[in-house]
Amino acid sequence: MLVEMYRDMLGKKSVIRELSEFATARGREIGYENVFDYSLGNPSVPVPQAFTDEMIRLLQETDSNVLHGYSPSLTIPSVRTAVAESLKKRFGIPYEMDHIFMTSGAAGAIAHAVRMIAKAGDEILTFAPFFPEYHPYVDHAGPVLKVVPAQTDTFQINFAAFEEMLNEKTAAVLINSPNNPSGVVYSEETLTRLAQILTARSREYSHPIYLITDEPYREIVFDGKEAPCPSKFYDNTIMCYSFSKSLSIPGERIGYVAVNPACEEAKTLIQMCGQISRGIGHNCPSSIIQLAVAKCLDITADLSVYERNMNLIYDELVSLGAQVVRPGGTFYIFPKAPEEDAVAFSKKALKYDLVLVPGDSFGAPGFYRMAYCIATEKVERSLPVLRRFIRENY
């Protein structure tokens, strides 16, 4: 009677998890400082002091029943209003409270977004390379995730493949920019063309094809740039955000869904979130965490270490002759492996205590991911090892 789907999942160990477990075990043997663990996308920069101060202030100054009381089913109005105003100021899109729903991180946001606009039998398209958790996020909600093959020279969108895969059953397209694992930021050209195609196909199929945007890395963009905001390019956009990376608080599970005010039935979509939550058992994210992030909307942790690390690694890879797209943001880089089988490549790397994740589970075999959310000092020590590994094997 145990539901077999979940039991089957238990049998399939995630490659990333296996590699991370190797790193931990190896660390016990030789000291974790000697394991060059590029496996996990775990933010490493300290949480901003302003967040900690706000948490303590709330605990000391707020009536405990108000502070820890039930959120309304659509989450805390003052928090939703603050998020709407921050987004409006930043992107010039007229968000109001009624377009915002606070969620348990981006995972919770996508769980709601998918259920709002798709049901069993529908398809949701995403673009390789993609975050493998999109499979359970989408597939367990009813629809099916279909993956458009990667445009491997740029990691922008493979439009030819995309146009072939769009069909009447397509309910939504799910994008992730800045992208995990490639580090690439979708350009204005990419988003413009994507919007044009979605508009034309929505008309052709007589139903809107929604754009769900997963944007947890929006604040980690390099070279002093801003990531183009997908909601500015396409009306029927459902933005999914998480504070996990910008504030370094992934364990607090806090983010939001922001439906573009120009989206068809925008406010109804948000009201549906309150109903969706009842069925998936979320209800609301922690009330004190909602209240604390509302005071930290326009700040971030000191994210500069990620750019420093990226430049060090990118330059080294280029000097080693690797095929690699320079990341525009995130804390990931996604080079081509020097042999066809990236799994074999990653296994060899382990002998050098280099933990690299093969691209297969991201839908891009032959590439590998390095998550460089680690200390710069460690990155610097890892580069001669990476050089030796490549020189000795390829």
Add this chain to the structure above:
Amino acid sequence: MLVEMYRDMLGKKSVIRELSEFATARGREIGYENVFDYSLGNPSVPVPQAFTDEMIRLLQETDSNVLHGYSPSLTIPSVRTAVAESLKKRFGIPYEMDHIFMTSGAAGAIAHAVRMIAKAGDEILTFAPFFPEYHPYVDHAGPVLKVVPAQTDTFQINFAAFEEMLNEKTAAVLINSPNNPSGVVYSEETLTRLAQILTARSREYSHPIYLITDEPYREIVFDGKEAPCPSKFYDNTIMCYSFSKSLSIPGERIGYVAVNPACEEAKTLIQMCGQISRGIGHNCPSSIIQLAVAKCLDITADLSVYERNMNLIYDELVSLGAQVVRPGGTFYIFPKAPEEDAVAFSKKALKYDLVLVPGDSFGAPGFYRMAYCIATEKVERSLPVLRRFIRENY
């Protein structure tokens, strides 16, 4: 393309919510202190100082990346261990870390429990009167909730009706003791007989029928008693707990699933929780909240006000000649209305600024619920009004 199920739900306003909105609006007219609002089950006693102190200590003394970092997918091991040890000590059941999964309140716990052991086509039985949110909790997960009619003289279990409704499709039985809305605690006799029937039928149908127990009111029990622990009566029990009421922190969304170690494949069930979470987008409850409750497992807020309020209201109802079962716990009482139509009765009560919830949505028409988690002073002022209302109308 909007999913019609959720859109339909938006049309159906909850009676409890409507009444609560009336109370708020009326409060604006005549002062909220003059509205006798018995509609909402919102804990009103202050959060224990120990919880607040622990939160502040964690914020001041823990490395911020550790404190706010990702939980492992099965939630924080030290927290799971602490919960297991507390339960073991209290109930004498040999729980270990591997039997515990931390959740977003009881709603999150039930969301996981239902998905562990039931799928589309299965049935889950519950007993009237019951918490109406069980419908979305169960129905949106795939199986169907079926409601066994109430045993209205005691609000224990109507075993005759139950035995008729059990069948091969029954995957689980969902109970809530101490009970919302009746306030009744299931007796040892009730739990013994329930276990006997479940054991016999599991054998007959050649599959386990699980017992899912929703126990957020376990700490609010009157007359110095303890609520009998259902897990002690039946091996295949999945306990769902929330700290919302015991610590007065419903907005923090924290609870757990505890699978009886004697349950078939107990540890596998808990491992499945990590997979279920991926599909419903929870992942874990807030990390700081997990860590804080782990230090408050054996304390509660001062819950004595609820017993004081219950006695005042119960005595008044009895002196008014009402048919009412004396609550053994919770902060609810569920008297029979003096006319058949409890909706009409509740409407008349509003003219006296008495906000009472008709029992129809709890599966027990003709009864009404009073949630007495309000100040005793207000209860005292409400009683002459209740008396006047009954005397003038019945």
